[in-house]
Amino acid sequence: MAPVDLAGPDDLSFVANPRYLPYVQDSLAGVLLVPESLLDRVPEEIPTIAVEDAHVALYHVLRLLHPEQREPAAVHSTAVIAEDVELGADVTVGPYAVIERGAKIGDRCQILAHAFVGQGVRMGTDSVVHPHATLYDGVIVGDRCIIHSGARVGKEGFGFVWLDGGHRKVPQVGGCVLGDDVEVGCNTTIDRGSIGDTVVGRGTKIDNLVQLGHNDRIGEHVILVSQVGISGSTTIGDGAVLGGQVGVGGHLTIGAGARIGARGGVIGDVPAGETYSGYPARPHRESMRSHAMIAKLGEMFRRIKALEARIPGDD
Amino acid sequence: MAPVDLAGPDDLSFVANPRYLPYVQDSLAGVLLVPESLLDRVPEEIPTIAVEDAHVALYHVLRLLHPEQREPAAVHSTAVIAEDVELGADVTVGPYAVIERGAKIGDRCQILAHAFVGQGVRMGTDSVVHPHATLYDGVIVGDRCIIHSGARVGKEGFGFVWLDGGHRKVPQVGGCVLGDDVEVGCNTTIDRGSIGDTVVGRGTKIDNLVQLGHNDRIGEHVILVSQVGISGSTTIGDGAVLGGQVGVGGHLTIGAGARIGARGGVIGDVPAGETYSGYPARPHRESMRSHAMIAKLGEMFRRIKALEARIPGDD
């Protein structure tokens, strides 16, 4: 498979987005996957396969062409694993991985090179911890989770009180729980709860460089795109989608299925199902309208001046 | 202890924020810590302990209930420590930690699993370097500092000149100095100075994923919330607080005690003691007023149009 502009006669390619239609004319691709909705915009002489959704078709085709390859399970001789750690069946532990005492690792998990698994961590089955990721003490990870390289899960939260001339750390005694099928991106940081847990629900996918604060409760099947930052004690409802670089204040609630446009800055609750954007985040249509009007402020000023000139004023 | 909405009859809980008063009615908590200011808003039948500040009370109670546990000091057999490194008394070095030549580590420090301590690093007493953190060559760390997992301290700064058809790196020969009681969050990056040092003052707490540029001079007891980015050669005064995702331009000064609201984008100096927000950051009240007026721009346009209709114009 190859992108439409680079594909040759032996390649399968696809068009998922009308934006790429201009490339189709000159594409040398052997055959194109095209959604039915775009089919009449592709020249007839180009061989196509009509599909309902190009991305879903890709998913199926790529899994056929690139089946997942799994190395045989093995524990590397350099891994440092505390004596009382319970390793399930067919667990892989890479070179220089460290698993501290009391940890419990489910069947078929992979703890890859240099990964650090703290005391008392519990992992379900079939989860992967990539090189250099850190699971702090006591973190709970579900089944089929993927923790990417450099992710830091379960650090103590950022909570201080001012006492005797300095910021004193409030002990952060809560936990950090990731449900099944959760993915945590590279270098993402998830703090554990201060009192009570930080929770990431089943099926939620978190991109790179995201920050979750203490006691956040992230619902199921949520999507958090890269560089999102969520302050502490905030609740994100099931199925919500937060675009890249979105920021959300503390102690807020974003309802189920809500969408926050990339870079939105959320400073109040967002109702379920709504799409918000901008800073401060507002309903997307209002936000777009404001941006359009801001671009016309110069004209507005001129019209006010013209009105003032036409009206005999008191001063 | 448990959060007010999850606490049972055997739990101690607390209310620090009026936002959580609605949960009090149905709380099963055995007893609640309540600040005096909220006491009359809690139903009488709920057992309470009046406190001046709920967070300070929490700090004391949690330290009693969860005393810090310290493992006996030990140097793991897999640690790679250069011959001339000076380790103080009761230092812990975790598995696979690397300490390079010329480093000097004070009493009771903990260099945990996989931590990397470069050549000539000097650390005071009682400081902790968490798994996978990196102290580049020559970094100076005070007493009682905490460097969290994945933090990168003392990388060369991002400075180039354009010469002979390419960006050429200007040698970055300054240092990086962290005062006593400094905390550096997970995956935070602090560049060393180009000429002269990058300095973080005593008692300053830095959250996760923060970026400090070369030659920044961060004062004492400053709070930098997660994802803050500060360009090079900027000065932040003592006691300043920068909210999440704040950005600050280079060569600027933020005065002592100033506060920058989350997401603020600072492009000029900020006077001591002021609260700024928005982009470009302005005094918070002005900024809030602008946001309110932006939301009314549609109405403003309509009123101008109405005025124009009522006035016989020249054109």
Place this chain on the structure above:
Amino acid sequence: MAPVDLAGPDDLSFVANPRYLPYVQDSLAGVLLVPESLLDRVPEEIPTIAVEDAHVALYHVLRLLHPEQREPAAVHSTAVIAEDVELGADVTVGPYAVIERGAKIGDRCQILAHAFVGQGVRMGTDSVVHPHATLYDGVIVGDRCIIHSGARVGKEGFGFVWLDGGHRKVPQVGGCVLGDDVEVGCNTTIDRGSIGDTVVGRGTKIDNLVQLGHNDRIGEHVILVSQVGISGSTTIGDGAVLGGQVGVGGHLTIGAGARIGARGGVIGDVPAGETYSGYPARPHRESMRSHAMIAKLGEMFRRIKALEARIPGDD
């Protein structure tokens, strides 16, 4: 060498920016490098050396005063290197570095402590991988590249389809290619392509905590300042400069030589050579003008009210 405000009589210092002229008066520096354009603003009694560009002069002076020191090449006994790895001449491999099977490392490369180099990675000559950096399987790195501590290069992209009640990962089968002289900052994350490659062109310098999405095509000699985030399938032209915390949406094109001011949020294409800023990013002058007018909205409202009061309305 020392900064102008800290330099003593034995120090060489410099003034690159008029902002620092106020410090010159009291500077004790032995001699100052001063660009010709500022020369007449420096008091006559201060010894100066006139230079065309202070930063270029610094580059040359610092390289003379601080010549790069290179340790003799050596492979540490604790490095885990797969049997079939091809190491060039004079390669350094640090303690606990891991190089997986099929990797090919060019002459004089340095793979430092704890670095992870995945299966089939190919590196040119003279490149450095700093402690704790991760090169995922199959990544291609050119000559003279610098991969800083904690950078994650070549992770699978963030692509899902919704199927059978969950987000399913679309196999990410593309590669990740860094050209010659590329620098990747600390904790920066670069995803590999879904189909086709993510590409970073020759001479491009990427700061800390930057995110590049799958299939981004970054041109040559581009500068990406820290915390920039670029969504997938976006093209950045040669020589473009993106300021700190800039965000760029997916499937966009930023033309060659364009500049995006710090924090700009780009939601459409940007023509070559243009300077954009703000959110949504617009030509910088328009953007600045809008900000100025927003600050005057209160006055605008008052003037509209005054007009309304002076005109006998219908209602």
